[in-house]
Amino acid sequence: MTFDPETATFLIAGPVRIHPRVLRAMSTPSLNHRGDYFHGLVAEIRQLLPILFGPAGRTVILSGSGTAGLEAMYAGLVPKEGRTLVLTNGNFGERTDEIVRRYSTNVTTLTAPWGQHIPIDAARAELDKGDVHAVCVVHNETSVGLANDLSQLAPAVRKSGALFLVDGISALAGIPVPVSDWGIDAVVAGSQKGLAAPAGLSLVHLSERAMKALHPGTFYLDLASHLKSLDKNDTPWTPAVPLFLALREALLVLQEESLEGRLARTHRLATASRDAVKALGLELFPDPRYASDTVTAVRNPDGLDDAKLRKALEREYNVLVQGGQGALAGKIFRIGHMGIADWPDLLVTFAALERILGKAGRLPRPGAALSAIVAQMP
Ligand code: PLP
Numbered sequence: 001m002t003f004d005p006e007t008a009t010f011l012i013a014g015p016v017r018i019h020p021r022v023l024r025a026m027s028t029p030s031l032n033h034r035g036d037y038f039h040g041l042v043a044e045i046r047q048l049l050p051i052l053f054g055p056a057g058r059t060v061i062l063s064g065s066g067t068a069g070l071e072a073m074y075a076g077l078v079p080k081e082g083r084t085l086v087l088t089n090g091n092f093g094e095r096t097d098e099i100v101r102r103y104s105t106n107v108t109t110l111t112a113p114w115g116q117h118i119p120i121d122a123a124r125a126e127l128d129k130g131d132v133h134a135v136c137v138v139h140n141e142t143s144v145g146l147a148n149d150l151s152q153l154a155p156a157v158r159k160s161g162a163l164f165l166v167d168g169i170s171a172l173a174g175i176p177v178p179v180s181d182w183g184i185d186a187v188v189a190g191s192q193k194g195l196a197a198p199a200g201l202s203l204v205h206l207s208e209r210a211m212k213a214l215h216p217g218t219f220y221l222d223l224a225s226h227l228k229s230l231d232k233n234d235t236p237w238t239p240a241v242p243l244f245l246a247l248r249e250a251l252l253v254l255q256e257e258s259l260e261g262r263l264a265r266t267h268r269l270a271t272a273s274r275d276a277v278k279a280l281g282l283e284l285f286p287d288p289r290y291a292s293d294t295v296t297a298v299r300n301p302d303g304l305d306d307a308k309l310r311k312a313l314e315r316e317y318n319v320l321v322q323g324g325q326g327a328l329a330g331k332i333f334r335i336g337h338m339g340i341a342d343w344p345d346l347l348v349t350f351a352a353l354e355r356i357l358g359k360a361g362r363l364p365r366p367g368a369a370l371s372a373i374v375a376q377m378p
Contacts, residue, residue: 001318002318003315007318008314008319009317009318009344011321011341012320012334012336013142013170013294014190014193014199014339015192015198015199016192016336016338016339018196018197018250018340021253022196022250023246024249025248026242028242030241033235033238033241038239042061043233045247046230048251049205051259052203052254052259053172053179053187054178054179056180057179057206057208057211059203060206060230061202061226062203062204063200063201064201064221065190065192065202066188066192066193067095067099067202068221069188069190069202069203069204070099070188071221072204072217072218072222073165073223074102074136075221076221076224077134077163077210078104078134078136079163080104081106081133082106082131082132082133083106083108083131083132083133084100084108084135084136085107085109085110085123085134085162086100086108086110087109087119087123087136088110088111089111089115089116089118089141089146090114090141090143092143092167093118093138096138096167100136103217110122110123114144114327114328116286117148117149117287117289118137118148120153123135123153123156124153124156127157127159127160127162128160132160134163134165135157135162135163135164136167137150139167139187140168140171140174140294141292142294142295143328144286144297145286145292145296145297146286146297147293148290151182154182154183154184157183163209163213164183165187166187166188167187168187169189169190169193170190170292170294171294172187172189172203173193173194173195173196173254173259173263173338174193174262174263175263175267176263179205179207184205185206185207186204186205186206188205189202189203191243191250193338194262194294194339195251195339196250196254196340197246197250198243198246201240206227222236253340263293266293266294266341267293268378269293269337270293271376272346272372272377273335273337273350274288274291275375276346276369276370278372279369279372280357280363280368281362281364281365282298282299284296284299285297285298294336294337294338295334295338297332297333298334299331300331300333303360306323308360309333309353310323313349313356316352316356319348321334321349322336335349343373347370347373354367354370
């Protein structure tokens with residue numbers, strides 16, 4: 001077998017596999033983005049978005065990848081005066097810090113080692129000082145396969161009165177994000193993760209309080225301008241029309257499954273992946289208590305580097321998983337199992353991993369990983 005992008009088993013940590021219905025939805029002639037059809041499309045998307053974010057607040061749809069949504073959120077909501085607290089424990093946390101520091105000179109960053117939970121006690125201590133105006137955190141740290149437990153942080157943020165700004169890019173439609181219960185003021189989703197739409201749109205969901213707190217940041221990504229246009233089911237600048245068509249279809253696919261159904265299936269796929277990793281004799285990278293349900297990060301076994309493992313998966317078995325980022329390049333590999341990923345994807349991936357490890361004489365219990373997956377199947 002050789003790599004073929006049209007037929008590959010595709011389990012990178014986003015973009016994810018896209019339903020053929022969603023792909024077909026984009027194959028239309030050009031639309032007038034100031035015409036009735038497009039306005040109707042935006043109206044429909046707006047009606048569907050509460051599936052993801054709940055009934056309160058409003059959601060801006062930006063043409064641009066997840067980082068565009070993050071930049072819009074931080075540029076518009078990180079206070080110009082007053083202290084901002086950033087919590088990091090991975091590559092995307094570090095990027096949060098970088099973006100936030102473009103918009104404020106008064107930033108305190110609390111860092112945990114990559115793969116460990118964000119430092120909750122230290123964050124509470126900072127919040128108790130009473131001068132923090134915004135808290136910025138990545139919910140699901142895709143780079144290390146770890147879901148930060150924001151229920152531990154939310155009450156302290158709420159008590160402090162600070163704005164709670166969350167990167168939910170690989171969390172939404174993959175793990176529960178109770179936006180109102182946790183008092184989240186702004187949260188960003190990316191189209192290419194749990195929603196299983198193509199890359200290129202970001203969704204920024206804002207609470208009433210956040211909408212009042214918005215200040216001008218960037219021009220193109222100015223959330224107030226986008227909200228104003230949204231009132232008329234419009235966008236301030238020319239939108240990525242085919243991606244809006246894809247987003248509507250992806251939301252309809254999600255509605256048919258229900259959010260609860262998707263979260264439950266994703267959780268089951270994650271449990272099966274973790275059990276199978278163990279059965280292969282391999283080790284998870286993050287603290288297992290906080291292992292993410294949308295992406296499983298695994299340490300490369302000694303002597304089996306990226307070329308021998310991940311590249312062999314791709315070249316010999318037509319299976320795509322993702323490598324590590326930054327300092328973790330070559331040290332871990334990551335299996336994304338969000339969106340419409342399903343049991344056949346896991347079975348093929350772990351069968352190929354068994355074969356590669358078996359050929360290297362490194363498979364402790366042949367068949368055990370596949371049995372672990374079968375045991376979790378409905
Ligand atoms: N934040 C998180 C948690 C992510 O997983 C990603 C992408 O993988 C990003 C931010 C960046 O998003 P994008 O690459 O869509 O701009």
